[in-house]
Structures are given as structure tokens and as C-alpha cells.
Amino acid sequence: MRTGKHPVTIERFHPDRHPFWDSFVKESNNGTLFHERTFLNYHPEDRFTDHSLVFLTDEKPVSLLPAVEYEQAGMKILHSHRGSSYGGFVQPHDMSLDMHLKITESFIHYLQQENINRVIITIPPIIYNKRLSNYAEFALFRHHFRYLKRDISSVLFLEKSIEENIAKFRPTTRTAFRKALKKGVTVRESDDYASFYQILKRNLKIRHNVQPTHTLKELEDIKRRYPDHVRLYAAFIGETMIAGIVLFDANERVTLAFYISHDESYQEYRGVNLLFKEVIEDSIRRGFTYLDYGIFTVNMEPNLGLARFKESFGAGGIFRDTFYLDLK
Structure with missing residues (x-):
């Protein structure tokens, strides 16, 4: 060559x-x-x-x-x-x-x-x-080089308007976020990472028996390093946080939903469904092309329930590839 x-x-x-x-x-x-x-x-x-x-x-x-x-x-x-x-x-x-x-x-x-x-x-x-x-x-x-693994990440192409994206939602997902609105769920940006972290820790412990990737101190440090590119969107009933999504604006094209979590005891309020509708709308407004929901595979083992949830918003799957080479 x-x-x-x-x-x-x-x-x-x-x-x-x-x-x-x-x-x-x-x-x-x-x-x-x-x-x-x-x-x-x-x-x-x-x-x-x-x-x-x-x-x-x-x-x-x-x-x-x-x-x-x-x-x-x-x-x-x-x-x-x-x-x-x-x-x-x-x-x-x-x-x-x-x-x-x-x-x-x-x-x-x-x-x-x-x-x-x-x-x-x-x-x-x-x-x-x-x-x-x-x-x-x-x-x-x-x-x-060869593939070590090919995980799948859920990604949503952001249309020009929220209405066009909602049209890609499954009917059950449209019903869910409208139910959240009727039940009085509100969504806003928040700096209360401590409350969200408690929801996240509890949720990961119940579902997967694992700890979050970052400690609370580390997550707050990353927010300080990127005040305009790390955002917590939270869903509330009154003043009680019931769900949250932490977005990392990875570059000018893609914003990544790094953490997604909800309080199991408020499941019926469908806070995450409304959160994603609001996050999609805000991501369109901020000029992104894609919302990356993150991977739903671990070492190529798919979590089909998580895949279906992300697909319900119109997301599709693309590879997140890891390569390796052994040297003599």
C-alpha cells in the first residue's frame, strides 16, 4: 500500500x-x-x-x-x-x-x-x-482491526417542528404524555441534581442492581465545566421531582440523553413521556439534528423493553462500535 x-x-x-x-x-x-x-x-x-x-x-x-x-x-x-x-x-x-x-x-x-x-x-x-x-x-x-462489540444506540432525527416529531410517536406514547399533562405534571430545567440523583440511584438499584456511572459530586463537577452544555430537565408534581433526564450536548449536531430515570412510585403520572416530548421540542429549538437516547445493549445483549420504549418516540438504532487490535 x-x-x-x-x-x-x-x-x-x-x-x-x-x-x-x-x-x-x-x-x-x-x-x-x-x-x-x-x-x-x-x-x-x-x-x-x-x-x-x-x-x-x-x-x-x-x-x-x-x-x-x-x-x-x-x-x-x-x-x-x-x-x-x-x-x-x-x-x-x-x-x-x-x-x-x-x-x-x-x-x-x-x-x-x-x-x-x-x-x-x-x-x-x-x-x-x-x-x-x-x-x-x-x-x-x-x-x-476487528470488532470487539457493536452496541446499538437509539437515535431520533429531529424534524423542523415538534408536531412533526409527535406524528412519529406511537399512539400509546402520545396518549401517555397527554395523560401526564392532565394529571398536572410540569416540566422545567432544574439545577437540583441531588434530588435527581436520588431517583437515579434508587431506580438503577431496583432495575439493574448497579450504581450510576458518575457520583453526584462528579456529575455536578461536569455541570460546572459545561454550564451551557449539560442540562437537567425534570418532571414535577407540585414541587416533588418525579423524573428527570440529563442531556449532554455532545457536539453541535447531537445532544445525548445520558441519564433517564423516574420515581417508580409515580409511574402512573407518565413523567418520562412528557419529559421526552419537552426535551425533543427544546432540542429542535436549540438547533440539534439528532437526539441520542443512548444504548440499549450491554455487550450486544439487547434490553428489548428499553428498545421498545425508545422506538415509541420514533427512534431507530445505529451502531456504537468498539474495535480492537492485538499486537505481536
């Missing part, structure tokens, strides 16, 4: 040498909030060993890779990124296939020099690309 001129060099990320990281992500074709140092740095310094990379040609950055390294079962692993929903190579809008191939080839050579035994990469679903492209996946496969 031949690639063009301009060799790619790789530097390990250092904040003093690479202060441009977040601005590069914001201006990129596929970068998200989860790739930014502002987000990644909410993790305590001792949680991960950072091994993020900067790819350059002619001393100018052409790609970034947020990553951490760790050892598991005697293997040295590079993972992009273990502490984020998405990782992978952050690329400019106009990156050529030739450059994708060159970056991947240089990356593998770097991994071999660093004695990495396995690399794992979770890339953003294709809707996060401002200019649609599968060059990155092609370059990975061309260099013998």
Missing part, C-alpha cells in the same frame, strides 16, 4: 505542549464533548494513566486520540477512552483517506514501540460526523 508524502509524527499529550487540544476538537468533523480535556479532566488524576496522542504533519496537528493505558491479564492495553462514552481519532472535516491510512499505520508502529499488547477504540456513531465519512473505519480494518 502506498500513501502520499508528509510523514506523520506522534507525540504523547502534554497540556503545556498541546494547549490547542479542546479547540481542535470543537473545530473537528467528529469530535464530541467526551474528547475534550475539559471533560476528561473531571476524572481524578489517579484514576487513569493518561496516554493520549497528538498526530502531526509538518509540526501541525492533524488528529488527536484521547486514551489511557492499563494492564489486564498480563497485557498492556491502550484504550480510547475508558472514561468516556466515545474515543477514537478526532479528525478535521477535510481529512483524506490517504491521511487516515497514514495515521493508522503510524499509530500501529507507535504501539509496537511502546510494547502495547492490545488497543481498544470506541468511536462515535456516524451521526456525530458533520461530514459523513467511514474513512476511519476503513483505515482500521485495512490495518487488521
Whole structure:
């Protein structure tokens, strides 16, 4: 395989040498909030060993890779990124296939020099690309990467008006949010993350016997880091919070429903149904193209009940892919 001129060099990320990281992500074709140092740095310094990379040609950055390294079962692993929903190579809008191939080839050579035994990469679903492209996946496969898993994320295309989106709801979902209105449920943005977190913890314990991804302190820290891009929408009966959705505005195209939860004792009020109707309307107003409801598979095992709930709003499924390569 031949690639063009301009060799790619790789530097390990250092904040003093690479202060441009977040601005590069914001201006990129596929970068998200989860790739930014502002987000990644909410993790305590001792949680991960950072091994993020900067790819350059002619001393100018052409790609970034947020990553951490760790050892598991005697293997040295590079993972992009273990502490984020998405990782992978952050690329400019106009990156050529030739450059994708060159970056991947240089990356593998770097991994071999660093004695990495396995690399794992979770890339953003294709809707996060401002200019649609599968060059990155092609370059990975061309260099013998394989799927580790292909989870499914529910995504809703946001029409020009809430009425057009409601037309895609199943009849039972339209009935449910109208029932919530009749029962006096109200929806508003809230800064009461503590009350929502109690609902979330209780719900996850009952349904899945797991803890939330973030502690309350971490969630509040992320909100402080992104005051305009992290939002809690909550449903109330009077002043009692009965359900909530925490949205992360991942990039200018997609807002992600990272947490969705309700108080089981107020199930009959259908607070989540009304919440999603309001979230969809507000996301349209704020100019997003997609609402990502998040995955309903865990290691490719589908939760069909959760799938049906998200489908009832008109959502479809797209891949959230994780790739790996074992190195000799």
C-alpha cells in the first residue's frame, strides 16, 4: 500500500505542549464533548494513566486520540477512552483517506514501540460526523482491526417542528404524555441534581442492581465545566421531582440523553413521556439534528423493553462500535 508524502509524527499529550487540544476538537468533523480535556479532566488524576496522542504533519496537528493505558491479564492495553462514552481519532472535516491510512499505520508502529499488547477504540456513531465519512473505519480494518462489540444506540432525527416529531410517536406514547399533562405534571430545567440523583440511584438499584456511572459530586463537577452544555430537565408534581433526564450536548449536531430515570412510585403520572416530548421540542429549538437516547445493549445483549420504549418516540438504532487490535 502506498500513501502520499508528509510523514506523520506522534507525540504523547502534554497540556503545556498541546494547549490547542479542546479547540481542535470543537473545530473537528467528529469530535464530541467526551474528547475534550475539559471533560476528561473531571476524572481524578489517579484514576487513569493518561496516554493520549497528538498526530502531526509538518509540526501541525492533524488528529488527536484521547486514551489511557492499563494492564489486564498480563497485557498492556491502550484504550480510547475508558472514561468516556466515545474515543477514537478526532479528525478535521477535510481529512483524506490517504491521511487516515497514514495515521493508522503510524499509530500501529507507535504501539509496537511502546510494547502495547492490545488497543481498544470506541468511536462515535456516524451521526456525530458533520461530514459523513467511514474513512476511519476503513483505515482500521485495512490495518487488521476487528470488532470487539457493536452496541446499538437509539437515535431520533429531529424534524423542523415538534408536531412533526409527535406524528412519529406511537399512539400509546402520545396518549401517555397527554395523560401526564392532565394529571398536572410540569416540566422545567432544574439545577437540583441531588434530588435527581436520588431517583437515579434508587431506580438503577431496583432495575439493574448497579450504581450510576458518575457520583453526584462528579456529575455536578461536569455541570460546572459545561454550564451551557449539560442540562437537567425534570418532571414535577407540585414541587416533588418525579423524573428527570440529563442531556449532554455532545457536539453541535447531537445532544445525548445520558441519564433517564423516574420515581417508580409515580409511574402512573407518565413523567418520562412528557419529559421526552419537552426535551425533543427544546432540542429542535436549540438547533440539534439528532437526539441520542443512548444504548440499549450491554455487550450486544439487547434490553428489548428499553428498545421498545425508545422506538415509541420514533427512534431507530445505529451502531456504537468498539474495535480492537492485538499486537505481536
